[in-house]
Amino acid sequence: xxxxxxxxxxxxxxxxxxxxxxxxxxxxxxxxxxxxxxxxxxxxxxxxxxxxxxxxxxxxxxxxxxxxxxxxxxxxxxxxxxxxxxxxxxxxxxxxxxxxxxxxxxxxxxxxxxxxxxxxxxxxxxxxxxxxxxxxxxxxxxxxxxxxxxxxxxxxxxxxxxxxxxxxxxxxxxxxxxxxxxxxxxxxxxxxxxxxxxxxxxxxxxxxxxxxxxxxxxxxxxxxxxxxxxxxxxxxxxxxxxxxxxxxxxxxxxxxxxxxxxxxxxxxxxxxxxxxxxxxxxxxxxxxxxxxxxxxxxxxxxxxxxxxxxxxxxxxxxxxxxxxxxxxxxxxxxxxxxxxxxxxxxxxxxxxxxxxxxxxxxxxxxxxxxxxxxxxxxxxxxxxxxxxxxxxxxxxxxxxxxxxxxxxxxxxxxxxxxxxxxxxxxxxxxxxxxxxxxxxxxxxxxxxxxxxxxxxxxxxxxxxxxxxxxxxxxxxxxxxxxxxxxxxxxxxxxxxxxxxxxxxxxxxxxxxxxxxxxxxxxxxxxxxx
Numbered sequence: 316x317x318x319x320x321x322x323x324x325x326x327x328x329x330x331x332x333x334x335x336x337x338x339x340x341x342x343x344x345x346x347x348x349x350x351x352x353x354x355x356x357x358x359x360x361x362x363x364x365x366x367x368x369x370x371x372x373x374x375x376x377x378x379x380x381x382x383x384x385x386x387x388x389x390x391x392x393x394x395x396x397x398x399x400x401x402x403x404x405x406x407x408x409x410x411x412x413x414x415x416x417x418x419x420x421x422x423x424x425x426x427x428x429x430x431x432x433x434x435x436x437x438x439x440x441x442x443x444x445x446x447x448x449x450x451x452x453x454x455x456x457x458x459x460x461x462x463x464x465x466x467x468x469x470x471x472x473x474x475x476x477x478x479x480x481x482x483x484x485x486x487x488x489x490x491x492x493x494x495x496x497x498x499x500x501x502x503x504x505x506x507x508x509x510x511x512x513x514x515x516x517x518x519x520x521x522x523x524x525x526x527x528x529x530x531x532x533x534x535x536x537x538x539x540x541x542x543x544x545x546x547x548x549x550x551x552x553x554x555x556x557x558x559x560x561x562x563x564x565x566x567x568x569x570x571x572x573x574x575x576x577x578x579x580x581x582x583x584x585x586x587x588x589x590x591x592x593x594x595x596x597x598x599x600x601x602x603x604x605x606x607x608x609x610x611x612x613x614x615x616x617x618x619x620x621x622x623x624x625x626x627x628x629x630x631x632x633x634x635x636x637x638x639x640x641x642x643x644x645x646x647x648x649x650x651x652x653x654x655x656x657x658x659x660x661x662x663x664x665x666x667x668x669x670x671x672x673x674x675x676x677x678x679x680x681x682x683x684x685x686x687x688x689x690x691x692x693x694x695x696x697x698x699x700x701x702x703x704x705x706x707x708x709x710x711x712x713x714x715x716x717x718x719x720x721x722x723x724x725x726x727x728x729x730x731x732x733x734x735x736x737x738x739x740x741x742x743x744x745x746x747x748x749x750x751x752x753x754x755x756x757x758x759x760x761x762x763x764x765x766x767x768x769x770x771x772x773x774x775x776x777x778x779x780x781x782x783x784x785x786x787x788x789x790x791x792x793x794x795x796x797x798x799x800x801x802x803x804x805x806x807x808x809x810x811x812x813x814x815x816x817x818x819x820x821x822x823x824x825x826x827x828x829x830x831x832x833x834x835x836x837x838x839x840x841x842x843x844x
Contacts, residue, residue, distance in 0.1 A: 326350035326659055331358070333400045334628035335391060337432060339368050339410040339466025339490050340538065340593075342387045345625045346398050354656045355629050357726065361394050363387035364593050367410040368466055368490035375415045384411075385423060392428045404628050406443075407434045409467030409486065437468055437484020443627030445472035445479050448534050450630055451560060451622035453650055453729035458528040460521070462608065463623055464539040464601050466490035473524050476647065481524040485517045489539055492600040501580040502599045510600060514607045522611065531615040533608065536623040539601035542591050544619045547572050549589035554732050554760075557723050560621040561731040566609045569617065573606050622728070650729035654698045657725050661708035663701070667785040672700035674778035674792055679771075681794045681801075686770050686828065695734055696771045699741035703775060706742075719743035719756075733764050737771065744772040745779050749824045773825035777833070781805070783817025790841065801825070802834040811837050 328348040335344040345360045365383045367376055376384070395403055405424070411417040412434040421432045435443075444463045448454075454476035461472040467488040473481040492513075498506035535544065547564050548555050550572055555562060576587065577599070584595055594601075608614060658665075679693055706717030722739035730738075740757060744750060750757050750769065757765065781789050781803070791806035803818065805811060815835050822833040 326352040326354060326656075330402070331398065331400050332629065332632065333391070333395045333398075333403045334625045334632075335388075335403065335405040335430075336624040336628070337384075337388075337405060337407040337411055338624075339408065339468075339488060340364065340366055340597075341466075342384065342391060343625055344391045344394065345629070346395065346400060347629055349629075349633065350656075350660075352656075352659070353633055354652075355633065356656075356660065358398060359394065360625075361391055363390060366466075366490070367414075368494055376410070376417070376420060381416070381420060384420060385427070388424055388428055388430060392430060403430050404632060405430050405432045406440075406624065406628055407432050408440055408465060408624070409437070409488065409491075412436075413467070437470065438482055440468070440624060441470040441472050441482035441484050442479070443624050443631055444470050444536060445474055445482060445627070446630040446634075447622035447624065447627035448472070448536060448620045449474070449476060449649075450626060451649055451728040452534055452618065452620050453561070453648065454534075457532075458525075458530040459532045459534050460525065460530055460608075460612065460614070461534045461536065461620075462540065463536045464489060464604060465537055466597075469604070471518075471521050473521070473528055473530070480528045481521070483521060487514060487517050487604065489594075489597040489601040489604075492604075493597040496600070498599060501578055502603070507577070507603055510603050511607050514604055515611075518608070518611065525612055531613060533614050533617045534620050535605075535617055536620040538591070538594065539598065540605070540617075541619060541621065542589070542594055542598065543569075543572075543602060543605060544617070545591075546576070546587055546589035554736075557732045557735050558621065558726065558730070559619055560726075561729065561734075562619045563731070564617055566615050566617070569605065569609060573602060576602060648729065650694075650698075650727070653725075653728040654701060657721070657727065658701055658705065661705040661721065664704050664707070664785065666787060667782055668701050668704055670782050670787045670789075671703070671775070671778045672697055674781055674789070675700045675775050677792060678774050678778060678794055681796050682774065682829065685796070688767075688770060691734075692767060692771060695737050696741065696774060699738040699745075699771065700775055700778065702738065703742040703745040703779065715743050715746045718745075733761070736760055736764060737768055740768045741771045741775055744768070744824070745775050746821070749827075769824060770828050773828045776821040777803075777818050777825050780816075780818030780821040781814050783813045788814055791838075793838075797831075800832045800834055801829065802836060804836045804838050806839045806841065807837060808841055811840070 329351050330349045333344055333346045341362055341364050343362045346358045347355045348358055349355050365387050367380045367384055369380050411420055424430045424432050445461055448461045456475050458473055458475050463470040465488045468484050469487050471483045472479055496509055541559055544562050547568055675696055679696055702722055705721055706714030709717040719739045722742055727735055788807045788809055789805045790808055793804040795802040818835055826833055
């Protein structure tokens, strides 16, 4: 694991913008601060359901839909003004782009709200969604099929962490399909077959692309994919309190859900835990599409991206119109990048935290096999070590608890929910008490997750104690792991009593998870002159 640290100074906010996705079913805005290092931070967001497709797509926007759209845009403008947004980037997708009076809607937006709307073609929409997924999901060189199911269209992006092989948009969105095929309630076998025949024709070019770049993974973004994932999570008891990003389910999980859900009529669908009731009438065409894609392309796994067109708009703006994006090397990884963005914004104690991280990883490597820890645990320990003191950004008092809150709510990208919980709780338990029965949030976690937290916290606590002065007094460290004892042999540059005291008083959890005594031996003092 690379432990290089990349920057020391906190980036400077240089501009506040809003990105608005004017979709078929909803208008969704995000307000973000742009930073001098090419990163951005979400400040607020607003989602307004508009259902522009009522009355049909490719026709005139019906008067009620037109009014709902303008009202939603006015609400978004009020929010933007309250945050002193400097520039609004508004992108319209298929409903406005195809409507006979879409130009009138765009002109009204300019005249009444001073918002200029860009009606983008489908292939641009696909590209922007691809940018967002690359930015927010941990990908590698293996191809994945990114799928964004909207109301009017569905975007398909076949690519990996660095490139796109294919970007396509097809007019098979859930509102459009519901309006055209008008499936029965509950949906019938004949309805499903009719939909699948249409999907077959529309996805032929995607099948050809997958032949050239095989994959068995779908990354799903936007409302329909997220809502299906939420229902599956509720069904399986998967936690999504912190984030839906990186939630993963198997094709088998989906097929089990599908077998039960597809039989339900409207009244019974209302009772399904996790279903957004605003999607009650058009969710079925999306569920059928997902089933078709999993079967058609032999997909084994689905992951969820909470980033979509809005974030893609911001990334494209940074890339083409602003300062460029210096996301190279390690920082091309969304996990590492988002951790370091958070560290810089919290004015982290870089020298101390880096020193503690290095000692933590050294101790981890000694104990990894004995404690049955994985390379993933090593990565999470590294990040938790870097972040363990970011609570100072709020206050010195209870900074370990503030660190827990910040990490859980920072919207770190590329991590699954349990990974965020592990990092947050390892940081929380780096000082003061170890997990107690009264710590309700900790006990809500799975037993296996709590066990990992205790092991990693035990390591971090001792490493942090060995830099109790925050002056990197321990210059060299050798760890001897014996049958009944772990000895820390240290070389220091000044009196070591503070470090010995710090590590000894915080060694209780390491003693508990290893069943061994902890010994600290000073080998040499080399005073700095």
